[in-house]
Amino acid sequence: MRSSSVFLVGAAVFGQSSAHYMFGRLILDNKWTNTWEYVRQISPGSGIIGDPISLLQPNIEPKSTDIVCGRNATLAWNKPKTASIVAGSRVGFGAGEAKLDGTMDRARVYHPGYLSAWLSKSPTDDLNAYKGDGDWFKILSVTGRTEQSIDFADPYFKPYGDALKRKWGAFYVDSWNFTIPATTPPGKYLLRIEHIFPNTQDSQFYPNCAHVDILPPSSTPAAVGIPGPLVKIPGVYVRGQPDVYFDKYNLDLDIDKWVPPKPEVWKG
Ligand SMILES: *[C@@H]1O[C@H](CO)[C@@H](O)[C@H](O)[C@H]1NC(C)=O
Ligand SMILES: *[C@@H]1O[C@H](CO)[C@@H](O)[C@H](O)[C@H]1NC(C)=O
Numbered sequence: 197m198r199s200s201s202v203f204l205v206g207a208a209v210f211g212q213s214s215a216h217y218m219f220g221r222l223i224l225d226n227k228w229t230n231t232w233e234y235v236r237q238i239s240p241g242s243g244i245i246g247d248p249i250s251l252l253q254p255n256i257e258p259k260s261t262d263i264v265c266g267r268n269a270t271l272a273w274n275k276p277k278t279a280s281i282v283a284g285s286r287v288g289f290g291a292g293e294a295k296l297d298g299t300m301d302r303a304r305v306y307h308p309g310y311l312s313a314w315l316s317k318s319p320t321d322d323l324n325a326y327k328g329d330g331d332w333f334k335i336l337s338v339t340g341r342t343e344q345s346i347d348f349a350d351p352y353f354k355p356y357g358d359a360l361k362r363k364w365g366a367f368y369v370d371s372w373n374f375t376i377p378a379t380t381p382p383g384k385y386l387l388r389i390e391h392i393f394p395n396t397q398d399s400q401f402y403p404n405c406a407h408v409d410i411l412p413p414s415s416t417p418a419a420v421g422i423p424g425p426l427v428k429i430p431g432v433y434v435r436g437q438p439d440v441y442f443d444k445y446n447l448d449l450d451i452d453k454w455v456p457p458k459p460e461v462w463k464g
């Protein structure tokens with residue numbers, strides 16, 4: 197394990213930015229909420245409480261419960277607020293990074309890869325106690341470019357967007373917004389975002405979970421759907437599966453034909 201003093205030297209050399217990121221801020225009613233206000237706090241990879249930079253250390257073990265909501269976030273020990281969201285409305289997550297003084301700053305999704313969002317209904321009203329070991333369904337899948345992607349023709353972004361990275365829709369964004377399906381059954385849910393940086397050996401998983409209370413749309417009677425397909429996390433990915441473990445710097449990767457890992461998105 198690397199010592200924190202070695203790490204601080206490295207951080208000083210490379211400045212305060214890091215190649216990693218997390219999604220600690222929920223975007224609610226078009227406003228960026230504070231880091232960990234609605235999102236479960238995660239623990240530093242070094243295990244040293246208060247070590248800000250290793251907070252961002254990626255998860256590489258698909259069998260670990262750390263890939264549910266992030267490292268050591270199976271339970272919500274920071275007891276975040278629960279966001280009320282009407283089904284059919286828009287939410288988002290903002291990316292963050294830790295600075296050496298422990299405060300948080302905006303960050304970008306510095307790696308190319310696959311972005312998705314998920315919901316899992318808590319069996320009780322107490323979201324703090326829900327381990328995320330129930331059923332999950334996917335509500336967002338971002339592969340190639342969309343209208344939210346960075347415009348790499350913009351001179352400000354041009355230096356960051358090489359041809360192999362910029363084809364990924366979520367590459368280098370600082371946030372992503374999406375809609376909660378209008379027919380999502382009302383209730384208390386974990387709302388999970390996940391970015392995967394594919395690698396041939398250790399793909400990196402960047403998951404975070406917000407606490408949300410999904411309310412029925414005001415139109416009555418509101419239609420209620422049956423979400424699916426349902427999966428478990430961990431369990432949804434296995435080491436070596438070809439749509440998670442591959443060389444993302446492959447020139448031949450045709451992102452428009454690339455099929456992301458299962459499950460498919462539930463559209464409501
Ligand atoms: C998501 O929405 C927030 C709030 O409106 C905005 O600041 C942010 O730029 C949006 N993100 C993207 C990628 O469009
Ligand atoms: C992990 O979570 C527990 C609460 O479940 C907390 O007390 C502990 O400090 C956390 N560990 C680290 C390294 O932050």
Ligand SMILES: [Cu+2]
Pocket residue numbers: 215216217254307400
């Ligand atoms: Cu990284």
